[in-house]
Amino acid sequence: MKYNFNDIEAKWQKYWAENQTFKAENNSEKPKYYVLDMFPYPSGAGLHVGHPLGYIASDIYARYKRHKGFNVLHPQGYDSFGLPAEQYAIQTGQHPAITTKENIATYRRQLDQIGFSFDWSREVRTSDPKYYKWTQWVFIQLFESWFNYDSSKAEDISELVKVFASEGNTNVNAACDDDVEVFTAEVWNGLSSVEQQNILLQYRLTYLAETEVNWCPALGTVLANDEIVNGVSERGGHPVVRKKMTQWSMRISAYAERLLQGLDNIDWTDSLKESQRNWIGKSVGASAVFNVNGHDETIEVFTTRPDTIFGVSFMTLAPEHDLVSKITTPEQKAEVEAYIEATSKRSERDRMSDVKTISGVFTGAYAEHPFTKEPIQIWIGDYVLASYGTGAVMAVPCGDQRDYDFAKHFDIEIPNIFEGVDISEEAFADKDKTIIANSDFINGMNYKKATKRVIYELEQIGQGQGKTNYRLRDAVFSRQRYWGEPFPVYYVNGLPQMIDVKHLPIELPEVEKYLPTETGEPPLGNATVWAWCTETNSVVDNEKINHTSVFPLELNTMPGWAGSSQYFNRYMDPNNDDAIFSKEAIDYWQQVDLYIGGSEHATGHLLYSRFWQKFMFDKGYVNHDEFAKKLINQGMILGTSAFAYRVEGENKFLSKGLIGDSKVQPIHADVSFVNSSDELDIEAFKNWRTEFKDAQFVLEDGLYKVGRDVEKMSKSKYNVVNPDNICEDYGADSLRLYEMFLGPLEQYKPWNTAGITGVHGFLKKLWKLYVPFMDGSLSGAEVKPSKDSLKTLHKTIKKVEEDIENFSFNTSVSTFMIAVNELTAQKCTSRDILEPLLVLISPYAPHIAEELWSALGNEGSISTASFPEFDESHLVESSKNYPISFNGKMRFTMELPLDMSKEDIETAVLANEKTQDQLQGRTPKKVIVVPGKIVNIVG
Numbered sequence: 001m002k003y004n005f006n007d008i009e010a011k012w013q014k015y016w017a018e019n020q021t022f023k024a025e026n027n028s029e030k031p032k033y034y035v036l037d038m039f040p041y042p043s044g045a046g047l048h049v050g051h052p053l054g055y056i057a058s059d060i061y062a063r064y065k066r067h068k069g070f071n072v073l074h075p076q077g078y079d080s081f082g083l084p085a086e087q088y089a090i091q092t093g094q095h096p097a098i099t100t101k102e103n104i105a106t107y108r109r110q111l112d113q114i115g116f117s118f119d120w121s122r123e124v125r126t127s128d129p130k131y132y133k134w135t136q137w138v139f140i141q142l143f144e145s146w147f148n149y150d151s152s153k154a155e156d157i158s159e160l161v162k163v164f165a166s167e168g169n170t171n172v173n174a175a176c177d178d179d180v181e182v183f184t185a186e187v188w189n190g191l192s193s194v195e196q197q198n199i200l201l202q203y204r205l206t207y208l209a210e211t212e213v214n215w216c217p218a219l220g221t222v223l224a225n226d227e228i229v230n231g232v233s234e235r236g237g238h239p240v241v242r243k244k245m246t247q248w249s250m251r252i253s254a255y256a257e258r259l260l261q262g263l264d265n266i267d268w269t270d271s272l273k274e275s276q277r278n279w280i281g282k283s284v285g286a287s288a289v290f291n292v293n294g295h296d297e298t299i300e301v302f303t304t305r306p307d308t309i310f311g312v313s314f315m316t317l318a319p320e321h322d323l324v325s326k327i328t329t330p331e332q333k334a335e336v337e338a339y340i341e342a343t344s345k346r347s348e349r350d351r352m353s354d355v356k357t358i359s360g361v362f363t364g365a366y367a368e369h370p371f372t373k374e375p376i377q378i379w380i381g382d383y384v385l386a387s388y389g390t391g392a393v394m395a396v397p398c399g400d401q402r403d404y405d406f407a408k409h410f411d412i413e414i415p416n417i418f419e420g421v422d423i424s425e426e427a428f429a430d431k432d433k434t435i436i437a438n439s440d441f442i443n444g445m446n447y448k449k450a451t452k453r454v455i456y457e458l459e460q461i462g463q464g465q466g467k468t469n470y471r472l473r474d475a476v477f478s479r480q481r482y483w484g485e486p487f488p489v490y491y492v493n494g495l496p497q498m499i500d501v502k503h504l505p506i507e508l509p510e511v512e513k514y515l516p517t518e519t520g521e522p523p524l525g526n527a528t529v530w531a532w533c534t535e536t537n538s539v540v541d542n543e544k545i546n547h548t549s550v551f552p553l554e555l556n557t558m559p560g561w562a563g564s565s566q567y568f569n570r571y572m573d574p575n576n577d578d579a580i581f582s583k584e585a586i587d588y589w590q591q592v593d594l595y596i597g598g599s600e601h602a603t604g605h606l607l608y609s610r611f612w613q614k615f616m617f618d619k620g621y622v623n624h625d626e627f628a629k630k631l632i633n634q635g636m637i638l639g640t641s642a643f644a645y646r647v648e649g650e651n652k653f654l655s656k657g658l659i660g661d662s663k664v665q666p667i668h669a670d671v672s673f674v675n676s677s678d679e680l681d682i683e684a685f686k687n688w689r690t691e692f693k694d695a696q697f698v699l700e701d702g703l704y705k706v707g708r709d710v711e712k713m714s715k716s717k718y719n720v721v722n723p724d725n726i727c728e729d730y731g732a733d734s735l736r737l738y739e740m741f742l743g744p745l746e747q748y749k750p751w752n753t754a755g756i757t758g759v760h761g762f763l764k765k766l767w768k769l770y771v772p773f774m775d776g777s778l779s780g781a782e783v784k785p786s787k788d789s790l791k792t793l794h795k796t797i798k799k800v801e802e803d804i805e806n807f808s809f810n811t812s813v814s815t816f817m818i819a820v821n822e823l824t825a826q827k828c829t830s831r832d833i834l835e836p837l838l839v840l841i842s843p844y845a846p847h848i849a850e851e852l853w854s855a856l857g858n859e860g861s862i863s864t865a866s867f868p869e870f871d872e873s874h875l876v877e878s879s880k881n882y883p884i885s886f887n888g889k890m891r892f893t894m895e896l897p898l899d900m901s902k903e904d905i906e907t908a909v910l911a912n913e914k915t916q917d918q919l920q921g922r923t924p925k926k927v928i929v930v931p932g933k934i935v936n937i938v939g
């Protein structure tokens with residue numbers, strides 16, 4: 001009987017869907033286990049074979065846990081808001097909802113085709129109003145909260161109002177804006193409602209503020225740092241500039257310490273934890289305040305080395321620093337403004353990573369040293385960021401390489417304050433042994449003593465204090481886009497008001513254009529029905545705005561990470577219209593047990609999600625302040641790209657072997673034009689790109705050979721392999737096994753379609769083991785398992801269970817191959833062996849396992865079968881196959897119990913017919929017996 005994998009896979013995918021085989025219940029007597037994938041953004045290109053890697057791994061584990069008796073939640077959904085769909089809408093005029101729906105349909109078909117055990121009854125889409133209703137709800141909760149450093153948690157804003165009304169803000173230890181003024185209860189109670197609202201905005205966990213952002217004029221939106229590559233937008237390669245805009249921000253910095261400490265309590269990869277630690281960037285040191293000569297202004301700096309304060313020879317401000325325009329002298333104004341303009345075109349990431357370029361401009365202004373009162377030049381330099389620290393640094397050239405290079409470049413005096421250390425060396429190499437010199441009251445002190453003394457003296461003169469600083473900045477939460485979650489916000493006298501939760505969701509309006517308006521407003525500025533009526537509690541026509549009962553709505557939308565910051569909790573109760581989830585659901589599922597996804601989200605989604613989870617924990621909505629116990633970063637499947645070689649300046653291509661010393665430009669060729677022998681289909685290549693239609697191809701041996709290289713699998717590199725084709729040609733089970741077989745889950749590995757034939761051949765060999773149960777040749781007879789078959793089965797059980805628990809899926813595939821080879825050689829037809837073998841294989845190759853399970857006469861899905869139990873006794877050797885030698889030459893073997901004595905072994909061997917044939921009536925001179933090893937008869 002033939003292994004018709006296409007029919008088999010379609011049959012069981014239909015069965016799973018119709019029977020909701022993988023639907024999880026929110027209440028079960030079974031223990032729970034929650035397996036989560038980072039949900040995909042449904043692009044128009046669909047999946048390539050690199051995308052399912054993590055999904056296959058999580059699916060194996062989810063299926064395994066079901067076999068082990070767990071109630072498994074394994075949901076899936078779509079991160080369906082985002083810039084790509086909007087850009088497509090701008091280009092074609094087609095509504096993003098239409099393209100998103102089409103893309104989701106493609107993704108769903110492909111995911112089902114690979115046989116994942118998702119509970120599709122819990123599907124979520126971030127662009128679905130029923131889903132983003134709860135994203136809007138979380139935003140409102142954040143707006144109505146503040147962070148109390150004394151309790152180290154978020155609390156209701158109404159509690160803060162009570163404190164203000166009874167004692168003012170003098171004793172409030174809160175996360176708030178830097179410029180909050182101190183006031184008494186009397187002052188607070190005398191303020192107008194508008195004035196009180198303005199003050200509360202300085203404390204809320206989500207707030208409006210003028211912020212430096214990455215603005216992309218071509219895309220008409222703000223971009224996050226991770227959406228910028230080499231100073232241009234990741235999408236489209238458009239220029240990005242820094243500019244100030246009034247934006248919604250989230251006070252994630254309030255949670256910096258808890259985000260840092262929480263890493264010690266979760267089983268996430270060390271590299272991911274280290275990325276987050278570096279991003280949070282905790283530093284312990286001091287703040288120091290420098291007065292600006294001739295101005296009432298001061299400059300605050302944060303330094304981890306306050307002991308070096310006497311080595312300050314200049315100060316550097318970020319070009320965007322508020323003080324720059326105030327203190328720059330008329331003589332320096334033109335040069336400073338030109339430098340600021342140039343800097344605005346560089347992203348923060350570029351400025352941070354550029355350690356070679358030295359650039360800056362003197363403002364003409366001077367600061368006063370807090371102790372010596374000496375004047376210090378004030379410069380601006382793009383290596384200082386307004387968003388980090390105070391946006392100002394005190395430069396100590398004798399202790400910092402970058403400051404040293406800057407000072408040498410601009411010929412600034414470099415005092416040496418480190419005794420016995422050359423100023424061109426790294427003075428911080430062993431700071432505990434470095435002695436401070438030329439430093440007034442800290443002369444002769446080491447780092448620790450000097451640091452304490454400087455902080456004390458700064459506090460005495462009111463120009464500084466000890467301080468812990470974090471690199472983590474508050475997260476900008478506004479985007480000038482259409483295709484995103486609308487804010488549940490309207491404005492009264494310019495102040496934001498939250499729409500009551502019972503009126504959510506506030507749905508995206510229809511617009512004719514998806515670009516910003518001609519006056520520079522976000523795309524929602526094109527909406528004609530986008531105003532809030534407080535009488536009808538509904539969205540009404542803009543013409544009705546009267547600022548008494550009808551008010552303008554927020555024009556920005558939320559960023560892509562908004563919808564992904566709580567989706568894992570919504571999966572627990574996705575169809576609940578009355579709450580983000582019920583208490584019963586959260587009490588049962590608790591948190592994610594296993595999360596699998598890409599490491600590229602370390603400082604984006606994963607950090608923001610931890611922040612939202614901690615906030616939800618503070619407010620009592622969830623039971624844990626970390627949302628995922630364990631997280632694994634899957635590696636990447638790389639593509640094998642193909643290159644044609646065009647001679648520079650000519651429309652001529654040389655075959656790879658003919659390049660020699662010629663100057664050529666490698667051009668990516670679509671891998672579909674290249675066969676397994678690296679031969680290019682020249683006509684297909686010519687018809688693919690019009691500029692190559694008349695190109696000349698220089699052949700070798702009548703063929704054009706391409707070059708090959710392993711790169712990231714990407715549509716832009718034309719090296720994408722479509723899983724649809726693999727499933728059609730080899731089957732989903734072959735795809736699943738091959739992706740696991742390529743190597744350890746966490747590693748990068750190249751794809752080679754030719755390699756899949758090996759695992760496909762294994763599945764055909766597995767199929768043949770069960771043919772006797774399908775063609776009637778067994779006639780219903782029950783076959784007792786042999787010792788060898790039991791040994792094969794139980795060593796396979798042991799190894800596979802260990803592999804799955806350790807996420808070593810690649811070695812499991814090898815184990816299956818060995819087991820099937822051994823059972824084939826043993827001519828095994830025992831149900832007691834072949835039935836549990838199917839359960840072992842089913843997490844990896846579920847379709848063939850289901851079909852063969854059914855062929856053995858079982859009812860229902862194999863997914864409900866218990867995982868086989870390992871019995872060590874079958875691996876314990878009870879006998880030995882002794883080599884029987886005569887005068888040192890082995891003549892035959894004889895199986896004997898291992899517990900036999902030497903005498904009994906000798907007696908049994910001598911009595912054997914084969915021994916008698918060898919001896920031919922002679923009496924042996926000697927019989928050498930080594931129990932458990934050999935028998936040698938000397939005759």
